[in-house]
Amino acid sequence: MTVSRRGQVPPFAVMSVLARVAELRAAGRDVVSLCAGEPSGGAPSDVRRAMTELMSGPSPLGYSETAGIRPLREALAEHYRRWYSLAVDPDAIAVTTGSSGAFTAAFLAAFDVGDRVALARPGYPAYRNVLTALGCEVVDLDAGPAARFSPDVAMLERAHARAPLAGLVLASPANPTGTMVDAELLAAIGRWCAAHGVRLVSDEIYHGITADGSVGGCAWTTDRSAVVVSSFSKFWGMTGWRLGWCLVPDDLRGSVDALAGNLALCAPVPAQHAALAAFTERSYAEASAAVESYADARRLVLEAIPDLGWGAVAPADGAFYVYAELDEALAPQADSVAWCSALLESVGVALTPGTDFDPVHGGSAVRISLAAGPETVGAALVRIHRFQTGFR
Numbered sequence: 001m002t003v004s005r006r007g008q009v010p011p012f013a014v015m016s017v018l019a020r021v022a023e024l025r026a027a028g029r030d031v032v033s034l035c036a037g038e039p040s041g042g043a044p045s046d047v048r049r050a051m052t053e054l055m056s057g058p059s060p061l062g063y064s065e066t067a068g069i070r071p072l073r074e075a076l077a078e079h080y081r082r083w084y085s086l087a088v089d090p091d092a093i094a095v096t097t098g099s100s101g102a103f104t105a106a107f108l109a110a111f112d113v114g115d116r117v118a119l120a121r122p123g124y125p126a127y128r129n130v131l132t133a134l135g136c137e138v139v140d141l142d143a144g145p146a147a148r149f150s151p152d153v154a155m156l157e158r159a160h161a162r163a164p165l166a167g168l169v170l171a172s173p174a175n176p177t178g179t180m181v182d183a184e185l186l187a188a189i190g191r192w193c194a195a196h197g198v199r200l201v202s203d204e205i206y207h208g209i210t211a212d213g214s215v216g217g218c219a220w221t222t223d224r225s226a227v228v229v230s231s232f233s234k235f236w237g238m239t240g241w242r243l244g245w246c247l248v249p250d251d252l253r254g255s256v257d258a259l260a261g262n263l264a265l266c267a268p269v270p271a272q273h274a275a276l277a278a279f280t281e282r283s284y285a286e287a288s289a290a291v292e293s294y295a296d297a298r299r300l301v302l303e304a305i306p307d308l309g310w311g312a313v314a315p316a317d318g319a320f321y322v323y324a325e326l327d328e329a330l331a332p333q334a335d336s337v338a339w340c341s342a343l344l345e346s347v348g349v350a351l352t353p354g355t356d357f358d359p360v361h362g363g364s365a366v367r368i369s370l371a372a373g374p375e376t377v378g379a380a381l382v383r384i385h386r387f388q389t390g391f392r
């Protein structure tokens with residue numbers, strides 16, 4: 001039987017951490033898990049109420065049009081006016097199965113086998129793995145501590161000079177670093193991509209989750225040939241609802257619609273209807289309150305880091321992560337995978353090893369998720385401190 005090489009993507013180290021968390025909990029251990037990239041509070045109350053009403057209502061909730069129900073695309077267009085003062089045509093919006101569905105359709109529509117697509121490293125592993133499975137060549141932009149964890153135009157110039165790039169996937173705020181590309185750099189990157197025929201895919205799924213209360217810059221402000229990808233998963237805490245969207249440039253609209261239709265027919269329809277309630281004032285307020293709790297947790301982690309003896313910390317401007325180099329705190333463990341495992345076994349705290357985000361340098365880094373809020377994160381920090389002093 002044939003087995004495609006496409007499926008041979010690397011497993012995530014965090015999956016074995018999570019499996020061990022489940023085993024320890026089943027054995028009665030008290031474990032604080034700060035691995036997950038999902039808000040613990042879940043969807044806004046108006047969205048939950050809307051879903052309850054839908055479930056007892058008469059609608060059969062069958063397939064929708066591939067691009068998503070019209071009222072949701074209109075509400076999203078209004079959201080772009082509200083957050084970015086941008087006019088977006090609802091027909092340029094494709095509602096998808098999480099932003100993950102948007103990435104697959106956008107990558108397939110924009111890139112051919114063999115195309116070179118640049119990514120920041122460290123970065124979200126699924127971009128690398130999906131692009132590789134699709135036969136694209138992933139080009140790393142080394143955005144580690146020496147580059148303040150941020151990609152820039154000079155890196156693009158160098159990569160493009162080696163062999164032409166077809167695309168760039170840029171996330172701001174980024175996972176795992178929380179790094180935000182400021183408006184000036186975003187505009188410069190957008191202009192560079194447009195001038196060099198490089199398709200920018202802008203991952204904006206952590207917009208609205210920032211330490212300074214800003215929203216984040218939308219790539220469509222400067223480059224309408226970019227694909228903008230976003231989601232209900234993070235700001236609205238709706239990870240399991242599997243609902244995202246993308247802003248599709250004119251030249252990709254037909255392909256994205258045809259591909260998305262063939263891949264998934266449409267995004268989950270009950271979630272699409274309920275998500276209309278994500279745009280009420282109450283929903284924005286509830287989501288913003290969750291963002292404040294991540295900021296409180298971030299403060300706790302940043303204050304604790306000097307005491308923990310950790311090294312360079314990524315800016316953590318946004319999203320809900322802190323990504324830090326362990327430096328001498330790593331010893332006696334060989335790397336962050338072993339360090340995370342020892343931490344879990346001895347004091348019951350689960351973190352994500354940096355190897356999941358950076359196959360080259362991630363062995364000395366960890367990611368802490370702030371999504372559980374300040375109380376849980378504070379309790380974990382006490383345990384991490386105990387673990388580290390035990391080894392000194």
Ligand SMILES: Cc1ncc(COP(=O)(O)O)c(C=O)c1O
Nearest residue numbers: 037098099100124175231233244
């Ligand atoms: C940077 C980034 N992009 C995309 C996703 C996918 O999210 P979803 O498919 O739930 O919208 C994630 C999930 O953690 C992420 O961290």
